[in-house]
Amino acid sequence: MSDIIGSDRQQRSPESGGEKPPEQDEPRPIKLVMTLALGGLISGLGIVGVYEATLSTITEYRAQELRAAVFKVLPGVTQMQELAQESDQLVAVVNEEGEESRDNTIYGGYDEERNFVGYAIPGEGPGFQDTIKLLYGYLPTANKVVGMEVLQSRETPGLGDKIYKDLVFVGAFSDLPIEPTIEVVKKGRKVSDNQVDAITGATISSRAVVKIINDTNSTWLENLPTPGNEPPMQDNNSEAENVIQ
Amino acid sequence: MLFSNTEDYEEFSKGIWRDNPVFVQVLGMCPMLAVTNSAVNAVAMGGATLFVLVGSSFLVSLLKGWIPKQVRISCFIIIIATFVTIADYTLLALIPTVHKELGAFIPLIVANCMILGRQEAFASKSTPRLAVMDALGMSSGFMVALLALGAVREIFGTGTLFGIELFGPAWEPWVIMILPPGGFLTLGLILLVFNWMSQRKAMFLERVAEAEGSSQ
Numbered sequence: 001m002s003d004i005i006g007s008d009r010q011q012r013s014p015e016s017g018g019e020k021p022p023e024q025d026e027p028r029p030i031k032l033v034m035t036l037a038l039g040g041l042i043s044g045l046g047i048v049g050v051y052e053a054t055l056s057t058i059t060e061y062r063a064q065e066l067r068a069a070v071f072k073v074l075p076g077v078t079q080m081q082e083l084a085q086e087s088d089q090l091v092a093v094v095n096e097e098g099e100e101s102r103d104n105t106i107y108g109g110y111d112e113e114r115n116f117v118g119y120a121i122p123g124e125g126p127g128f129q130d131t132i133k134l135l136y137g138y139l140p141t142a143n144k145v146v147g148m149e150v151l152q153s154r155e156t157p158g159l160g161d162k163i164y165k166d167l168v169f170v171g172a173f174s175d176l177p178i179e180p181t182i183e184v185v186k187k188g189r190k191v192s193d194n195q196v197d198a199i200t201g202a203t204i205s206s207r208a209v210v211k212i213i214n215d216t217n218s219t220w221l222e223n224l225p226t227p228g229n230e231p232p233m234q235d236n237n238s239e240a241e242n243v244i245q
Numbered sequence: 246m247l248f249s250n251t252e253d254y255e256e257f258s259k260g261i262w263r264d265n266p267v268f269v270q271v272l273g274m275c276p277m278l279a280v281t282n283s284a285v286n287a288v289a290m291g292g293a294t295l296f297v298l299v300g301s302s303f304l305v306s307l308l309k310g311w312i313p314k315q316v317r318i319s320c321f322i323i324i325i326a327t328f329v330t331i332a333d334y335t336l337l338a339l340i341p342t343v344h345k346e347l348g349a350f351i352p353l354i355v356a357n358c359m360i361l362g363r364q365e366a367f368a369s370k371s372t373p374r375l376a377v378m379d380a381l382g383m384s385s386g387f388m389v390a391l392l393a394l395g396a397v398r399e400i401f402g403t404g405t406l407f408g409i410e411l412f413g414p415a416w417e418p419w420v421i422m423i424l425p426p427g428g429f430l431t432l433g434l435i436l437l438v439f440n441w442m443s444q445r446k447a448m449f450l451e452r453v454a455e456a457e458g459s460s461q
Contacts, residue, residue, distance in 0.1 A: 027313045035313055039320050043327040050331045054338035061341050154348055158282050158402060158423030201420055 065151070066135070070107045070120040073137030073147030077109030077117050081234055090225055092234045106220065108230060109137070116230040118146065123216030127208045130154035132163070136173065136213055140227045145182070145213060148173035160205035169206065172196045173213075181214045253378045260382030266359045267390035268439040273359035277391060278428035280350050284407050287395030289343045291388030293332045293351060298360050298387075299380040300328040302368040306376035309369050321364040322355070329354045359387060390435075397431050398422045 070080045082093040084105045093105060107120040118139040124131050130153070137147040150164035162169060176182060177194045184207045187197045198206040225231075266272045273294075280290045301324045305312075312320045333351045336344040344351070354360065363383055368376040399405055402422030404412045421427045 027315070032313055032316045035311070036316055036319055036323070039323045043323050046327050047330045050334045054334040057338040058334070058341075061338070065341075156424070159420065 069135045069149040069151060070109060070137075073120050073135055073149050074109035074118050075137075075146060076111055078112050079110045079114065079233055080107050080120070081110075082106075083108045083119075083231060085223055090223070090231055092231050107135075108233075110233045114233040116233075119220075119224065121216055121220055122151070123212045125208060125212040125215060127153055128155050128160045128202075128204045132205075132208055132212060134209065134212060136216075138178075138217075138221075140224060140230075143177065143179060145173050145176040145178055148209070148213070150209070155202070155205045159199075159202045162199045162202050163205045163209050166199055169197070169199050178213075178217055181217075182210045184210050252375070256375050256378040257382035257385075260379065260384070260386040261389060262386070264383075265386040265390060265439075266362075266383050267387060268436060270359070270362075271436075272362055273357045273387060274432075275353060276350055276357055277394065278425060278432065279353075280347060281391055281395040281398055281428060281431075282402060282423040283346075283399045283405075284392060284395040285343075286346050287391035288388070289336075289340075289347055290350065291384065291391045293336065293347070294354055294357065294360070294387055295381070295384035296332050297325060297328040297354050298363060298384045299377055300331075301325045301360065302363055302376040302380035303373055305364045305368040306371055306373045312369075317369060318361070318365070321361055321369075325360055325364070326355045359383065393435060394428070394431055397435075398427055402427060 067080065071077055082105050083090050084093045092108070106122065109117045109120055111117050118137055120135055120137050122133065122135045124133040126132070132150060132155070133152040134148060134150045136145050136149070138144070139146055148170060153161070153163065155161045155163060164170060173196070176196065179194060181194070183195045184198045184203070185191075185195045187200050189195075190197050196206070196210055260266065264270060267274075267277055276290055276294070280286045301321070304324050305321060308320075308324075329352060332354070333344075336347070336351065363380060367379045371379070396406060399407075400411060401419045403418050404410065404416040419427070422431070
């Protein structure tokens with residue numbers, strides 16, 4: 001290992017040349033390892049710091065977004081609570097503060113007199129590029145889908161993203177009978193009530209949305225209690241839901 | 246004055262026109278083509294890149310004496326990746342709607358070769374002050390390029406600019422403009438115009454020089 005100071009190999013701009021300590025040409029491997037380890041450590045600390053600092057805002061935003069979506073897909077609903085399937089029964093869930101929402105839950109929507117209105121059911125499935133996550137409102141008495149909101153998707157900007165930007169397409173889910181299943185047809189070919197016009201240029205994304213709703217229906221609907229036997233709105237739950245961490 | 250001396254101004258302004266990272270150096274093509282289907286996305290991407298480039302250039306020029314040159318690229322990447330992650334979380338917390346639009350492309354700023362290129366070519370050899378000036382200029386140039394491409398593609402692809410309707414309901418959008426081929430097409434045409442203009446300028450300067458030579 002040579003200890004020659006490689007001044008000719010240090011090409012610094014003139015204004016900084018004077019203040020540089022002379023470097024060895026070949027530092028020992030341990031120094032390289034230490035530099036990278038130290039860099040990684042500091043970088044990790046910085047990222048953890050930012051993560052911690054933004055986490056509460058981000059989870060709050062996600063929870064707010066979900067609540068807003070529930071009220072959006074279920075018109076006339078003013079209160080909501082989370083419902084989960086437990087030993088063949090649908091029961092209300094009270095989330096501890098800071099606890100993440102469980103996976104296998106749906107949301108019950110209630111009007112001001114605490115009467116049950118409908119379910120908001122989250123579903124997900126493959127889209128054109130990545131998983132599409134959406135939430136739709138379902139009225140068990142009418143057996144209809146009454147609203148659909150895409151929560152997360154990476155569909156092609158300008159085409160596939162019309163599944164939530166195209167108001168005509170989104171509006172098609174505001175009063176949609178689901179018997180026997182929802183079908184996608186080419187734009188303008190709609191003949192019966194349970195059909196949805198596909199978006200021109202985004203047929204795959206349109207089909208994906210409908211398939212997600214159909215698949216989620218087939219897993220959830222048979223497990224739902226008969227109309228009139230829905231779990232009642234819990235007293236403490238509305239408060240607990242408001243304090244979202 | 247923002248620029249107290251001409252050297253600062255020189256480092257800042259070269260990135261906007263003469264050494265524009267997109268039009269002249271043809272760097273950073275991945276985000277360039279991916280997120281420029283609307284002007285808003287272009288501005289948001291430009292802003293995130295500006296933050297990352299200025300932050301990492303400053304840090305790299307500060308730390309240049311401590312980073313052994315054998316591992317400098319890895320160190321630059323660590324620094325860049327840290328700033329990208331910070332930008333990612335900050336955007337998600339502060340303006341979630343924009344983050345939803347840009348989605349996957351924020352983490353990909355790490356791989357933007359324009360940023361690594363500035364660290365290697367400039368920040369690691371200059372004072373923090375000049376490195377920041379250079380970073381500001383380069384990212385402004387990048388922003389200008391993104392905006393030019395994003396505006397053209399949005400106007401033709403959706404008939405809007407910054408979401409404002411331009412042509413009324415009779416306008417039939419050119420769907421290809423917001424798809425990847427439209428990005429390549431627009432970029433190619435802009436590069437054509439840019440090169441044509443620099444060629445004209447070079448010819449003009451040549452002729453001026455000739456005229457001065459013959460008049461003497």
